[in-house]
Amino acid sequence: MTAVTKWALGVAVLAVALIVALLPRDHGSSASSEDLTDLTAARAKAALPACQPAGGDVPRLRGVRVDCLGDGAKVDLGAAFGGKPTLINLWATWCEPCKTELPVLEKYAAEPGAVRVLGVQVESKASDGLELFAALGVHLPSVFDGDGKVRKALKTPPSLPASYLVTAGGEVRFIETPRVFDNTDQVRGAVEGAR
Numbered sequence: 001m002t003a004v005t006k007w008a009l010g011v012a013v014l015a016v017a018l019i020v021a022l023l024p025r026d027h028g029s030s031a032s033s034e035d036l037t038d039l040t041a042a043r044a045k046a047a048l049p050a051c052q053p054a055g056g057d058v059p060r061l062r063g064v065r066v067d068c069l070g071d072g073a074k075v076d077l078g079a080a081f082g083g084k085p086t087l088i089n090l091w092a093t094w095c096e097p098c099k100t101e102l103p104v105l106e107k108y109a110a111e112p113g114a115v116r117v118l119g120v121q122v123e124s125k126a127s128d129g130l131e132l133f134a135a136l137g138v139h140l141p142s143v144f145d146g147d148g149k150v151r152k153a154l155k156t157p158p159s160l161p162a163s164y165l166v167t168a169g170g171e172v173r174f175i176e177t178p179r180v181f182d183n184t185d186q187v188r189g190a191v192e193g194a195r
Helices: 003-022 040-046 096-109 126-136 149-154 184-194
Strands: 065-068 074-076 086-091 116-122 142-145 162-166 172-175
Touching: 040 126, 065 149, 086 096, 086 149, 096 116, 096 126, 096 184, 116 149, 126 142, 142 149, 162 184, 172 184
Parallel strands: 086 116, 116 142
Antiparallel strands: 065 074, 065 142, 086 162, 162 172
């Protein structure tokens, strides 16, 4: 290879690298780029409750802002969901076990003595999540984690669903067994075991 060929090849490589570096990129998933302001009809159909913060502090989630699926309000999970025990369940619309588990969690949440349950939708569009809730007839308070901040803060494993118990003192405990709830007794047992 001649010196001129080497030089031309080097310039070509630099030009390609510069073009690639300057190309626009979609830095978010389709879930984060979705227009969350245009979900009025889907919210009405899903009939989810507004997120009712209890106050308190969860240091691990402090500053993690998400959108309430029920009303679209911004919620700081660290400031809003401490103070009393809360079962946080991360799920996605493509997750088949999640579709089975969400009705179980709603049934558990309606039982006497149940801790508060909060769904966190990840890795899927908010509109798809609202459609899933409507189809399942599930009306759990839920938030939308379009940018993955909740997953990052909780260091969520790659497989879903994933559940955590936030204690009254603000500690976050991952529920390893069972990973998928098939009935309310399992949910109750896991919550008691994580307290």
